Amino acid sequence: MGSLVRATSVRFDKDSFWVELSDGRTLGVPLAWFPRLLRASPAQRKRVKISTRGLHWEDIDEDILVEGLLAGRGDQTRQNSAEHAA
Numbered sequence: 850m851g852s853l854v855r856a857t858s859v860r861f862d863k864d865s866f867w868v869e870l871s872d873g874r875t876l877g878v879p880l881a882w883f884p885r886l887l888r889a890s891p892a893q894r895k896r897v898k899i900s901t902r903g904l905h906w907e908d909i910d911e912d913i914l915v916e917g918l919l920a921g922r923g924d925q926t927r928q929n930s931a932e933h934a935a
Contacts, residue, residue, distance in 0.1 A: 856899050856915050861891070868904070868918060882923030885909045 858869040866886065868876045880887040886894060889909050898905045903914040917925070 854915055854919065855901055856904055859897050859899065859904060861894050866894075868915070870915070876918050878918060879923075883911065883913065884924060885911045 854874075855871040856868050857871055860867045861880075864881075865877050865879055868878065870876065886906070886909070889906070889911075893906065893908045896906060896908055898907070902916070903912060903918075905912050
């Protein structure tokens with residue numbers, strides 16, 4: 850069912866980003882879940898592209914699926930990196 854829901858806008862505050870969804874919900878997501886967004890400048894954060902599946906920031910090479918946000922998943926690349934280091 851999550852695949853039917855799309856992001857319609859994104860905004861940021863000091864500690865979080867807020868994703869407005871096509872079904873009327875708003876998700877608040879801690880920036881700490883996505884280190885590249887946390888380290889990005891405000892100008893870089895504003896350059897988000899919204900697609901049918903999620904959010905993309907070309908400048909910082911970040912892709913976030915709405916499905917993952919709805920499932921409560923943060924940055925998956927961080928987990929993969931830790932697995933490879935073990």
